[in-house]
Amino acid sequence: MHDRLSFYYYRDSILHQLNPLTKLVLVFGLMLISFIFPFFWTPHILILVAIIPLIFVGKVKREYLNATIRIILPATMFLFVMQALFQPLGDRELFRIWFLHPTLESTLFAFRNAARVFAIASSFTIFLLTTHPRELMSDLTRRGLPPQIAYVIISTLQILPQMQAKAQTIIAAQRSRGLDTQSSFLKRVGSLVPLVGPLVFGSLVEVEERAIAIEARGFTSTRVKTSLHEIPDTNLDKALRWILIGLVVITIALRIWLS
Amino acid sequence: MAIVNLQNVTYKYPLTDSPALQNINLQVNEGEFVAIIGPNGAGKSTLCYTLAGFVPHFFKGELTGTVEVAGGESHNSSLSEWVLNVGLAFQNPFNQISGAKYTVFEELAFGLENIGIPRQEMKARVEEAMKLTGISDLADRSPYSLSGGQQQRVALTSILVMQPKVLVLDEPTSQMDPIGTREVFGVIRKMAQRGMTVILAEHKVEWIAQFADRVIALKDGQILLDDIPSEVLTSPILPANGFGISRYTSIARKAQEMGLWNKDRLPITLDQAVEGFFNEGRK
Numbered sequence: 251m252h253d254r255l256s257f258y259y260y261r262d263s264i265l266h267q268l269n270p271l272t273k274l275v276l277v278f279g280l281m282l283i284s285f286i287f288p289f290f291w292t293p294h295i296l297i298l299v300a301i302i303p304l305i306f307v308g309k310v311k312r313e314y315l316n317a318t319i320r321i322i323l324p325a326t327m328f329l330f331v332m333q334a335l336f337q338p339l340g341d342r343e344l345f346r347i348w349f350l351h352p353t354l355e356s357t358l359f360a361f362r363n364a365a366r367v368f369a370i371a372s373s374f375t376i377f378l379l380t381t382h383p384r385e386l387m388s389d390l391t392r393r394g395l396p397p398q399i400a401y402v403i404i405s406t407l408q409i410l411p412q413m414q415a416k417a418q419t420i421i422a423a424q425r426s427r428g429l430d431t432q433s434s435f436l437k438r439v440g441s442l443v444p445l446v447g448p449l450v451f452g453s454l455v456e457v458e459e460r461a462i463a464i465e466a467r468g469f470t471s472t473r474v475k476t477s478l479h480e481i482p483d484t485n486l487d488k489a490l491r492w493i494l495i496g497l498v499v500i501t502i503a504l505r506i507w508l509s
Numbered sequence: 510m511a512i513v514n515l516q517n518v519t520y521k522y523p524l525t526d527s528p529a530l531q532n533i534n535l536q537v538n539e540g541e542f543v544a545i546i547g548p549n550g551a552g553k554s555t556l557c558y559t560l561a562g563f564v565p566h567f568f569k570g571e572l573t574g575t576v577e578v579a580g581g582e583s584h585n586s587s588l589s590e591w592v593l594n595v596g597l598a599f600q601n602p603f604n605q606i607s608g609a610k611y612t613v614f615e616e617l618a619f620g621l622e623n624i625g626i627p628r629q630e631m632k633a634r635v636e637e638a639m640k641l642t643g644i645s646d647l648a649d650r651s652p653y654s655l656s657g658g659q660q661q662r663v664a665l666t667s668i669l670v671m672q673p674k675v676l677v678l679d680e681p682t683s684q685m686d687p688i689g690t691r692e693v694f695g696v697i698r699k700m701a702q703r704g705m706t707v708i709l710a711e712h713k714v715e716w717i718a719q720f721a722d723r724v725i726a727l728k729d730g731q732i733l734l735d736d737i738p739s740e741v742l743t744s745p746i747l748p749a750n751g752f753g754i755s756r757y758t759s760i761a762r763k764a765q766e767m768g769l770w771n772k773d774r775l776p777i778t779l780d781q782a783v784e785g786f787f788n789e790g791r792k
Contacts, residue, residue, distance in 0.1 A: 384611055405608035412603075412653065459604035462563060466597045467607070467620030467667060471589035474625045478618040478632070 256407060257313075257378040265308035265376075269487040270386040271393065277373045279494040284369045287501045288508045290358075293365035301372045310379040314372070317379075322371045326364045333360035383407055389481045397475060401464075413453065420448050512706050513537035513560065513675060518574035520555060520564055529555040531730040533574070537675075537708060542701040544717040544738070545710040547727035548751040553710035556727065557599070557679040559583075560708060562591035579674045593624065596673030600680045602660035605667070606652045613655075613663055614639075614648040620671045638670040641703075642696045658689025665696055675706045682713060694720070714755045718742055718777035726752060743775040757782040 260266070265273070280300060284293040305314045333356065340355025387400040421429075429441050515535040521528045529552050537543050547553050558564045565572040566588040576583040578594045586594075598605065610616040614635060621631040639645045644662050647655065652663055661681055668676065678697065682690040694716050701707050701720065711717055717724060717738060724741040726734040728750050734741045741747070747754050757776045764770040764786070776782040 382611075384615070401609050404610075408608045408611075408653070456601075456604050459599070459601060460608065462567065462597070462599070463605040463664075464607050464609075464619075465563070465567065465588060466561065466592050467671065468589050468592055468623040471624050472587075473623075476622050476625050476627060476631065478615055478622060478628065480628065 256383050257317075257375075258382045259310055259313055259379055261309040261380070263307060263309045263380070265304065265380045267482070268490070269481060269483045270381050270389045271483075272487040272490050273377050273381055274386075275491045275494050277370075277377045279498050280373045281370045282498050283501050284366045286498075286505050288505050290362060293362060293369045296369050297365065297372070301369060301376070304373075304376050308376055308380045310376065313379050314375060317375045318372070322368060322375065325371070326368045329367055330360045330364035333363055385479065385481055388477045388479055389483075391475070392477060392481070397469075401469075413449070416452070417445070417449055420445055510539055511536040512539040512579055513708070514575075514577040515559075516575045516577075518559060518572070518576060520559060520573075521571045522555075522568060523570045525570075527730075529730050530559065533730075533732060535725070535732070535735075537706060539706055540704045542707045542720060542722045543709070544721035544724045545708065545727055546712070546714060546717065546724060546741075546752060547710075548753075551727045552730040553727055554599075554679050555730070557597065557677050557708070557710050560675070560677045561595045561597035562586070562588050563597070566591070589624075592673070593671065594673060595675045595677055596668035596671055597677045597679070598661075598665050598668050598681055599678075600683045602657055602664050602684065605664035606660065607667075611651060612649050613644065613652055616652045616663060617667050617670050620667060624671070634670050634672070638666050641699065642666045642669065656689065658685055658692040661685060661689065661693050662696055665693065669700065675708065676700060678707065678709045678711075680710055680712065682711070682716075690716070712753055714742055714753060715757070715778070718755055718757075726750075728752075739774060739777055742777045761785060 280296055284296050305311045334352045335350050335356070337356035337359055339359055340353040342354040344352050344354060344357060383404055387395075387404050391397050391400045424441075424444050429444060430437055432438075513536065515533050518530055518533040518535075519528050520530040533556065545553050545556060555564060558568065559572070559576060560578070562576075562583045564570065565584065572584070578591075581591075581594060583591055607616060607619050610619055617635045617638065618631050621634060626634065636645070639648060642662050642665060644659065644666060647659060647663065652660065655663065661684075665678075665681065681697070682693050685693060690713065697707060697709065698720055709717070709721070721738050724734070724736065724738045725732055726741055726744075726747060733746060733750065734744055742755060743758055748759075755777050757779060761770050761775045761782060765775070770785060772785050772788075776785050
């Protein structure tokens with residue numbers, strides 16, 4: 251458990267070597283284009299020409315497939331079915347079972363929205379698989395993100411599994427003193443109280459100690475901070491970012507022009 | 510020359526009536542190793558926090574008197590500058606891990622990043638400090654995957670790497686098993702031998718007896734005794750006030766009551782006890 255605190259997988263790929271900001275711009279660029287570009291099949295085309303190639307460039311196809319089958323695909327399927335069945339759009343009925351009567355319009359609408367969500371979730375997944383949180387945060391801090399925010403994000407990622415482990419310890423401790431955690435629902439809800447108390451109060455005490463510990467290491471120092479790791483930001487990165495921003499601007503312009 | 514100088518220091522935590530420290534006068538010379546002992550609630554931690562600037566900068570409350578370290582006064586300095594004078598490590602090793610770093614090496618560099626040390630110097634300082642405390646082999650491990658003793662040595666190293674003038678340690682081994690305790694004391698002794706000024710609040714008198722130059726007995730926020738270890742640790746005032754004393758001292762005191770210990774001075778270490786009893790036996 252200690253080793254898997256992020257989604258990141260190390261690979262020797264161009265995508266891994268890109269500056270985190272470039273990848274972030276890529277994610278948001280794909281998101282905006284899939285929503286704004288005035289063409290029905292835009293998200294589907296993006297999946298084919300951007301998402302799928304990126305999986306191979308980033309050498310994370312197995313990890314991506316894993317996430318897709320477990321989370322992204324079920325979620326988008328659910329979205330598709332619900333919208334196709336219940337969006338009150340159009341009147342060209344496809345079929346009718348009991349009170350369910352999807353129309354052609356609602357199905358197409360659902361198909362596009364599902365593809366959008368699929369594209370966005372996929373690009374975020376690829377981003378998380380190929381970007382170490384540490385690199386993302388130190389790059390953003392260098393660009394002006396307050397270090398307190400970076401600290402909160404990273405330490406939350408790290409501390410959640412620790413709190414989970416502590417909750418397990420408290421459950422075991424209370425159970426050994428006769429706490430009922432396995433009988434009826436109501437009893438179990440009642441038994442949450444002696445579990446949550448120690449976890450919450452214990453964590454509050456820890457917060458104070460941790461504040462002292464990072465303060466003892468100059469966390470609030472007003473000196474200009476430096477960084478152990480150098481995060482490369484190449485000309486390729488800058489060019490890619492400008493190209494993406496350009497594409498988004500063109501997309502917005504097309505949308506305004508065609509409307 | 511005194512590097513630490515406390516004059517008439519009295520401190521009250523916010524929302525409390527009785528002071529946690531009362532009229533403390535304390536001078537510590539450069540390179541001295543001073544141990545602070547005292548029962549729970551005696552003010553050991555508060556004294557440590559006061560030296561390290563967390564009283565009053567972090568805990569607020571009322572502080573009177575002056576706290577001087579290396580010529581500077583704590584209430585005139587910001588906390589983030591004061592920590593460059595006085596490094597603080599404390600009990601729980603887990604809570605001293607920043608949580609913002611993924612490897613021990615990065616964890617050690619955290620403080621140096623905060624105070625803006627250039628990358629090259631940062632790496633050199635971290636490597637040197639790791640070598641000193643014997644944790645070089647942990648550099649690439651996650652700080653959370655370590656044992657308590659290893660974590661505490663990482664916490665100590667993360668302070669040492671900042672190169673403070675005075676090291677303040679608040680019961681650094683209270684949550685350690687015997688092996689962890691030995692590891693941590695090994696590091697502390699090494700620092701003291703290199704001329705670092707060390708102020709250590711600690712319960713484990715048998716370790717103090719071996720290492721400290723001076724022992725201060727604290728009770729109810731006041732200094733009861735302040736002298737060399739063999740004087741303080743054998744004083745009859747300690748057991749009468751609820752202080753823990755070394756088993757060597759207590760067994761010799763028992764022997765003394767039964768007329769079996771004829772030396773003037775009670776022992777504080779194993780060697781002294783053995784010598785005392787051995788010489789008795791030969792007569």
